[in-house]
Amino acid sequence: MSQIDIQYRKSELREFCLIETQGSLETDKPGGLRGQQRFAAIERQLDGKVLMKIGVHRVEGTVVPLKKPLAVMVKEKNSKESPSDTTYTIQSIIKEKFIFKLRPVVYLQQEILKLPTV
Numbered sequence: 812m813s814q815i816d817i818q819y820r821k822s823e824l825r826e827f828c829l830i831e832t833q834g835s836l837e838t839d840k841p842g843g844l845r846g847q848q849r850f851a852a853i854e855r856q857l858d859g860k861v862l863m864k865i866g867v868h869r870v871e872g873t874v875v876p877l878k879k880p881l882a883v884m885v886k887e888k889n890s891k892e893s894p895s896d897t898t899y900t901i902q903s904i905i906k907e908k909f910i911f912k913l914r915p916v917v918y919l920q921q922e923i924l925k926l927p928t929v
Contacts, residue, residue: 816898817884824901827883828853829908836865853909861909869918872911881905 836850851865861872883903888896 817901818898819901825903827903827905829877829881829905830863831908831910833912833914863909863911864918865915867917867919868915870911870913870915872909872913874907875910876907877905 851863854862854864855874856862859874861874863870863872881904882901883905884899884901887898887900
């Protein structure tokens with residue numbers, strides 16, 4: 812019987828979110844979205860909705876709790892002290908997802924357009 816060593820340090824957890832869209836997210840940069848640390852800004856609104864801004868586009872979504880939480884884990888080689896060869900470290904626990912059903916709208920700020928304020 813094999814054993815799997817799973818480590819969980821609550822103080823080291825990072826915040827992740829699950830994003831569901833009706834289309835695909837694309838980028839012109841090499842490596843696609845994997846090559847980018849940050850591709851969008853997501854803000855929680857006071858009414859419980861979320862707003863995602865990508866460049867000059869924005870889309871509004873909703874927050875839905877997951878039926879079962881998901882664990883984001885990293886596989887690591889284990890030291891000789893442990894009975895198992897591999898250790899999994901939990902990086903985050905995802906408890907909700909953001910659903911974006913609508914099409915994005917173009918959002919141009921006055922700073923981008925350089926229009927005078929009235």
